[in-house]
Amino acid sequence: MTTRAAIRGVGHYLPEKVFENSEFAATLDSSDEWIRSRSGIERRHFAAEGETTSDMAAKAAEAALADAGLGPDDIDAIVLATSTADLTFPSAATMVQDKIGMTGGFAYDVQAVCAGFIFALTNANGLILSGQAERVLVIGAETFSRIMDWTDRGTCVLFGDGAGAVILERVTGDGSNADRGILASDLNSDGRYRDILYVDGGVSTHTTGHLRMQGKEVFRHAVEKLASTAHTALEKLGLTGADVDWIVPHQANLRIIKATAQKMGVPMERxxxxxxxxxxxxxxxxxxxxxxxxxxxxIKPGDLVVVEAIGGGLAWGSVVIRW
Incomplete structure (x- = not known):
């Protein structure tokens, strides 16, 4: 028998405040049509004043627990992916641990920007395969609205706030591609490209900073690297894009999503x-x-799902999951 880490439950949370594209027109040389044509984005959610990353993460975690029919003390560990934690320390994950009433286990943050959830998922998979945990709550949560330069129309129109969570659980299979759970993964980074997507501040510089991006360069790297990492993960299983039921990509830009799917040979219907x-x-x-x-x-039981993402670093990767 082979140990796998399978998804037991999922959940998400979005702040109440919805900001439509048209609302940027009052302060920026922008419009709904301009934003849609370049990104596919129509609206986004912004955290309320005083609402933090750990607040949203806890609500997504509670939704995932409810979906799984589990309680907080059924969880052995929390791995939380974020670049916008509430404080320098302690970790947002430990704050979530307290907020959901989890009294045992352990919790920590992972930081790989937009690829953070992929890195957290593979990390949690390792905890389960090594016997460190039976169930792991894996969360991605961000309040990027707090690091936007609201005068830069090339970035501030693109980002929103929210949180999502999955519960990974130890299961056994026969070692084949038909097993439920995480079947393969691929992680990468290349620090030579840090200047095309970064925040120009941080703890050691005594500033919060704002997000800075070279959009054309990020687009070029994103399409190439997302398709490549997905192919690499699938090749480990002897599979191709034709075997995939669903791609669930990082939701950065509709043009990137379409171009990556085309490179993988997967129709947008999937x-x-x-x-x-x-x-x-x-x-x-x-x-x-x-x-x-x-x-x-x-997404239904038995589906083969590929998740993939790229973020600042650059850091990118993919995971193949049997739902």
């Missing part, structure tokens, strides 16, 4: 898309899309 309603929620975007995809009835 791609879960939420970017129009949520914008780019960074590490939260994939778990949020998984939760929405399940709720829509798109």
């Amino acid at each position: 791609v879960v898309v939420t970017v129009q309603d949520h914008g780019n929620t960074s590490a939260a975007s994939i778990p949020l899309a998984l939760s929405v995809g399940k709720a829509r009835g798109q």
Whole structure:
């Protein structure tokens, strides 16, 4: 028998405040048509004043627990992906641990920007395969609205806030591609490209900073690297894009999503898309899309799902999952 880490439950949370594209016109040389044509985004959610990353993460975690029919003390560990934690320390994950009433186990953060959930998912998979945990709550949560330069129309129109969560649980299989759970993964980074997507501040510089991006360069790297990492993960299983039921990509830009799907040979009918309603929620975007995809009835038991993301670093990767 082979140990696998399978998804037991999913959940997400979005702040109440919805900001439509048209609302940017009052302060920026922008419009609904301009934003849609370049990104596919129509609206995004912004956290309320005083609402933090850990607040949203806890609500997504509670939704995932309810979906799984589990309580907080059924969880052995929390791995939370975020670039916008509440404080320098302690970790947002330990704050979530307290907020959901989890009295045992352990919790920590992972930071790989928009690829954070992929890195957190593979990390949690390792905890289960090594016997460190039976069930792991994996969360992506971000309040990117707090690091936006609201005068830069090339970035501030793209991002939103939110959180998504999945519960990974130890199961056994026969070692074949038909097993439920995580079947393969692929992680990468290349620090030479840090200047094309970064925040110009941080703890050691005594500033919060704002997000800075070279959009054309990010687009070029994103399409190439997302298709490549997905192919690499699938090749480990002897599979191709034709075997995939659903791609659930990082929801950054509809043009990137379409170009990547085309490179993989997967029609858009088999791609879960939420970017129009949520914008780019960074590490939260994939778990949020998984939760929405399940709720829509798109993702069903037995489906082969590929999740993939790229973010600042550059860092990128993919995971192949049997639902």
